[in-house]
Amino acid sequence: MAVLYRKYRPKTFEEVIGQEHVVKTLTNSLSSNVFSHAYLFSGPRGSGKTTIARLLAKALNCKDRHGFEPCNKCISCLGINEGKSLDLIEIDAASHRGIDDVKELREGIKFPPSNSKYKIFIIDECHQLSKDAANALLKTLEEPPSHAIFILATTELHKMIPTIISRCQRFNFRMLTLNEVMKRLELLVKKEKADVEKDALELIALNSSGSLRDAESLLDQILSYSDGVKIKAEDIKNLLNLVETSLVIKFVDSLGEKKGKEALQFIGNLVEEGRDLQEFVKALINYLRQALILKTTKDVKLITGLTDAEFEKLKAQIEMFKEEELLKALNLFLQAGNTMKMSPIPQLPLEIAAIEVISSS
Numbered sequence: 001m002a003v004l005y006r007k008y009r010p011k012t013f014e015e016v017i018g019q020e021h022v023v024k025t026l027t028n029s030l031s032s033n034v035f036s037h038a039y040l041f042s043g044p045r046g047s048g049k050t051t052i053a054r055l056l057a058k059a060l061n062c063k064d065r066h067g068f069e070p071c072n073k074c075i076s077c078l079g080i081n082e083g084k085s086l087d088l089i090e091i092d093a094a095s096h097r098g099i100d101d102v103k104e105l106r107e108g109i110k111f112p113p114s115n116s117k118y119k120i121f122i123i124d125e126c127h128q129l130s131k132d133a134a135n136a137l138l139k140t141l142e143e144p145p146s147h148a149i150f151i152l153a154t155t156e157l158h159k160m161i162p163t164i165i166s167r168c169q170r171f172n173f174r175m176l177t178l179n180e181v182m183k184r185l186e187l188l189v190k191k192e193k194a195d196v197e198k199d200a201l202e203l204i205a206l207n208s209s210g211s212l213r214d215a216e217s218l219l220d221q222i223l224s225y226s227d228g229v230k231i232k233a234e235d236i237k238n239l240l241n242l243v244e245t246s247l248v249i250k251f252v253d254s255l256g257e258k259k260g261k262e263a264l265q266f267i268g269n270l271v272e273e274g275r276d277l278q279e280f281v282k283a284l285i286n287y288l289r290q291a292l293i294l295k296t297t298k299d300v301k302l303i304t305g306l307t308d309a310e311f312e313k314l315k316a317q318i319e320m321f322k323e324e325e326l327l328k329a330l331n332l333f334l335q336a337g338n339t340m341k342m343s344p345i346p347q348l349p350l351e352i353a354a355i356e357v358i359s360s361s
Contacts, residue, residue: 004188004223005216011081012069013055017212018180019048022171026052030059030068036169038141038150042157043173046211049153053122054080056151057088061116076116087116093125099132106140109148118149126152127159134161141167175210178202178304184212185219194223199233202304206286207240233307243275243283245310249317251284252291255329255357256320263354267347277346281337285330291318292326329357 010016013023022041029035039056041049058081059065063074070077079085091105105121113119123129129137141150141164152168154160185201196219204222208215222231222239237244247270254262270280293302295318303311318326336349343349 003217004192004220005213008188008191010051010055011058011072013052013059014069016048016052016055017184018176019052019173022052022173025171026056027068030056030065035060035149037144037148038168039152040157040160040165040168040170041151041153041173042160042170043155044175044210045155046208046213046215047173047176048212049173050122050124053151053153054088057120057122057149060118060120060149061085061087061113085116087113087119088122089119090122090124093123093128097128097130097133099130099136102129102133102136102140106136109140109145112147117147119147120149120151122151122153124153125155126164127154127156131161134164138164138167176212177210178205181205181208181210181212181215185215188216188219192223194226195230196222197230197232199307200231200236203233203236203240206304207236243280245283245287245306247280248283248287249310249313252287252317255354256317258358260355260358263358264351267350267354271347277340277350278337281333281340281350285333285337287314288326288330288333290314291321292323292330294318295321295323295326325357325360328360329353332356 013027016023039053041053043049055070058070058072058077059068061076061080062070063076064071072078072081076085076087080088089105089108091101109119109121111119123137126137138161140148144150150168152164157165182201182205185204189196189201200222201219204215204218208218218240222236225239226235251263251266254260254266270277290303290306291314294300294314300311303314306314321329332353333350336353339349340346
């Protein structure tokens with residue numbers, strides 16, 4: 001069975017979620033038949049670089065394209081959809097980064113396409129090419145044959161040599177928003193005819209860090225785990241080993257009520273129970289962030305991933321803090337999270353942060 005991100009990979013530009021600025025520019029270019037010989041897609045992992053690269057390749061070689069959308073019916077479109085096209089060559093620079101690999105690529109470029117207009121090369125993580133390989137690629141980009149088009153993709157643009165960047169039409173991909181990831185997950189759930197609570201989807205989206213591929217992989221995992229049973233937020237928490245929000249709420253109560261002894265005992269209990277302190281701090285920071293947003297904006301629509309009961313508790317708790325106190329608490333626990341890894345006593349930075357929050361309130 002195909003994994004979700006492959007099974008439902010967008011086959012048209014209309015199906016792409018997010019990256020509107022990239023899609024609009026590319027589709028305008030396709031509509032007017034004005035193309036570049038080299039494109040550079042840069043941005044976070046899972047933001048759609050490879051997906052849009054394949055769509056562009058498909059549209060460029062489509063034999064029955066009307067406007068900018070590929071027909072998905074001709075021999076070229078079907079070949080790309082099935083991963084069998086001889087004229088679309090995908091190279092992972094992480095494992096093919098040497099000068100010999102690029103030399104082989106340059107030899108292959110000399111041959112015309114088999115049954116398409118263009119021979120298209122997608123080079124993923126192209127920043128990982130060695131210096132010699134990058135310089136060899138540069139020579140090809142400077143004088144490419146008319147039948148060759150390059151689409152380079154990278155998550156670390158700053159590692160690319162400037163001369164390659166200057167030879168390409170550049171597109172910057174942004175991290176997807178929570179709502180965009182949610183929209184995609186809801187679509188996949190509908191197509192799979194699965195029963196998943198909205199709170200559960202929000203938890204998946206929140207833990208994907210804006211990466212659509214990570215979100216789809218998590219959903220794939222939870223669908224396999226559920227075996228047709230309704231998926232609830234608690235299932236996601238168990239699968240991802242997330243810290244229960246109730247624990248965070250209890251700790252924040254001790255901070256807001258200025259109960260230092262209770263806060264320290266609470267941290268001690270976490271250690272005794274073998275809890276992952278890094279995960280706890282991560283959950284605490286996310287909760288305090290939501291508290292600060294609600295305190296500052298009063299906009300309930302910006303609060304996500306909480307049950308109705310948890311949200312009501314959050315509203316009550318923000319009354320115990322001033323805006324600047326929440327901001328200071330966030331900074332202190334962010335610092336604690338960073339220093340815990342190097343601390344000889346793992347809980348010590350967390351304890352110090354808790355005491356500082358309480359004593360400064």
